[in-house]
Amino acid sequence: xxxxxxxxxxxxxxxxxxxxxxxxxxxxxxxxxxxxxxxxxxxxxxxxxxxxxxxxxxxxxxxxxxxxxxxxxxxxxxxxxxxxxxxxxxxxxxxxxxxxxxxxxxxxxxxxxxxxxxxxxx
Numbered sequence: 001x002x003x004x005x006x007x008x009x010x011x012x013x014x015x016x017x018x019x020x021x022x023x024x025x026x027x028x029x030x031x032x033x034x035x036x037x038x039x040x041x042x043x044x045x046x047x048x049x050x051x052x053x054x055x056x057x058x059x060x061x062x063x064x065x066x067x068x069x070x071x072x073x074x075x076x077x078x079x080x081x082x083x084x085x086x087x088x089x090x091x092x093x094x095x096x097x098x099x100x101x102x103x104x105x106x107x108x109x110x111x112x113x114x115x116x117x118x119x120x121x122x
């Protein structure tokens with residue numbers, strides 16, 4: 001886990017299809033995130049709830065795109081998705097954490113979807 005306030009982005013780039021976000025950090029690490037991954041793991045209360053037992057499994061986002069990126073001070077970015085979701089503030093620390101645990105978090109999401117009989121397709 002990275003210590004708070006030590007993770008700073010060097011470059012943030014949305015691809016031309018608007019379905020992948022790349023973030024390079026000053027530490028030298030860089031990650032590419034699918035829009036679907038970022039949407040279903042949004043740090044918003046709408047997705048995460050106000051406690052772990054309120055967390056929502058978000059189905060049907062396989063084709064979601066990033067509509068806009070809005071800087072929030074010097075600590076985060078708001079990602080606006082084309083499905084209207086725009087309440088998640090992705091701190092640099094959260095993006096870095098997602099990048100480091102991407103494979104594990106994605107598999108957990110897929111397993112959760114399967115166990116609940118949900119689909120990634122709208």
